[in-house]
Amino acid sequence: MPIEWAGLGPEMLLRLDRSAAEPLRVQLEREVREAIRSGRLGAGERLPSSRALAAELGISRGLVLECYSQLQAEGFLTSRSGSATRVAANALAPREMPARPLAAPRLAADFRPGVPDLTSFPRRDWSWAIRESCRTATPAHLGYGDPRGAERLRVxxxxxxxxxxxxxxxxxxxxxxxxxxxxINLALHSLAARGIWRVAIEDPGDSDYLLICRQLGMEALPVEIDDHGIDVNALASSGARAVILTPTHQFPTGSALAPERRRALIAWANDRGGVIVEDDYDAEFRYDRAPVGALQGLAPDHVVLIGSTSKSLAPALRLGWIASPSVLLESITERKRISDRGSPTLEQLALATLIESGRYDKHLRQMRRVYGTRRDQLVDALSRHAPRIKLHGLAAGFHAVADLAPDADEHAIINQALDRSVGIYGMSSYRPSGRIGPPQLVLGFGNITQAAIEHGIEAIGDLLSRAPQRPQQSLVAKRTAVSAKQA
Ligand SMILES: Cc1ncc(COP(=O)(O)O)c(C=O)c1O
Known part of the structure; x- marks a missing residue:
C-alpha cells in the first residue's frame, strides 16, 4: 500500500504517498503546513522530535529536519536550540487569522506605532490643492490615463x-x-513573474510583509536584524533572490542600515542578480541630522523604492509611489493597469500642487517639530514613571523601542495595560520567524496627545512596579494582545 498515514500528536494524521512523483519532503512540508492552516495544530503546540516522527513515518531523520527547517523559515514553526520544535505564535495564514475588529477599542492612551498625528493633517492646504486640481484638470485628465499615474505628479x-x-x-x-x-503587491507580483519566489524579510519587521508574500504563494524568509540593520551574510545564505527592507529607519527597531552593510547589500544584489525592495516609509522625520539617502540612489538597477504619503500626510489619502528599475517597469505598470487602471487623478494632481507650492515641505518642517516635542514628552514621562525602561530608536520617525526587564512577560503587560485602557504593542508581534526575543514594547507617539502620553506612561509605570503574573498559555491565546496593525 503506497499511501501511509502517521500520527503527529493526538488525532493528527499525516498522509504520505510513496507512489507519487512528488518528493516525500515536499509532501511532508505540505501536510504539516495544512495541519497548521486548518487549525489541527495550534499556535505553541509541540511537534514530535525529528527522530520520533522519522521512525513513525519510516523516512530518514534528515528529511524531517529539512522539513522542519523549511517551515521554520516560512514562519510556521519555531525552535530554540535544545528545546522542542513548536508551531509559531503567529503561524496562521491570513485567511485563517481571526478577523481584526472593524474599529479599534476606544483607549484613554494609545501608543499604536505607525500612525501620524491625524489632527495635524493640513486640511486647508489640501482643500486648496484639490480645488486647484479641479480647476486646472483638463478633460483628458478625467479619462483613463497612463496607469503609471499623472505625468505631472511623476515629474x-x-x-x-x-x-x-x-x-x-x-x-x-x-x-x-x-x-x-x-x-509592495505590484513589486512582488512582478518579481514572481520573473521567477523570483524566495523573498527575505526583516526579523523583526513589518508583520504584513510575511502575510503578503504568503498570499502571493511566495516563500518569505525572515533574516535577523541587529543594531546595524540586516545581516547581509545571513541574507546571502538564505537563498533569497529578493529582500524587502527599511534601510533608512528600520521598522520597528529604529536602526539605520550601516554604511558597510549598505555596500555589502549592493554587492549581494550585483553578484546574485538580487532585487532590493526599499520601503522608504518615514524618511522625512529624522531629528539629529539629515536622513540617510535612499539605497535606490546607489543601485537604481537593483532597487525598487516604494514611498507613501501615509506618514507624511495621512494614511487615508492612499497615495504612494514606486521608483522602479527598468527591468520591472513594464510588468509593474501592467499589473497596476489590471488592478485598478490607475490611482485617482485629481488627488494625484493635488499632491503635485502641494509639493510644487512648497506647502508639503512646510508641513513636514512643522511635523518634525511636533514629533520632536512628543518624543521629548515620552522620554520625560518615562524618566519619572518608569525610570528602569530603556528607550532606543529615538533618532527618527514617531515610534521608539522600550526594553522591558528580561524576565518581564510582554503579553501579560500588554493585557494589563489594556485593562487600564492603555494600548501598547509588543515586539513579539513583529517577529515573523516566531523567534523568541527579549521582551520589548514598540511605543508609537505620532497620534497621541501630551496628556495621554502622561496618563499612559504613568499607568505602565504603575503596573511594571507590581511584578506582572505570567498568565497561563491558554489565557494569553484567548486574549491575544490587540494587534499592532489592527484597523
Ligand atoms: C513599515 C511600513 N511601511 C510602510 C507603511 C505605509 O503603508 P501604506 O502606504 O500602505 O499606508 C507602513 C504603515 O504602517 C509601515 O508600517
Missing part, C-alpha cells in the same frame, strides 16, 4: 525624491500607487 515626484532622498529615477520609471500596500 514632480522624480524631482522631489532626487532632491530629498538622493534617488536616481526618470519620471517614466515612477509609478503612482495606492500607498505602500499596493506598491
Amino acid at each position: 514632480v515626484l522624480a524631482g522631489y525624491l532626487r532632491r530629498v532622498r538622493g534617488t536616481v529615477a526618470d519620471p517614466a520609471q515612477v509609478v503612482v500607487c495606492n500607498g505602500f500596500a499596493q506598491g
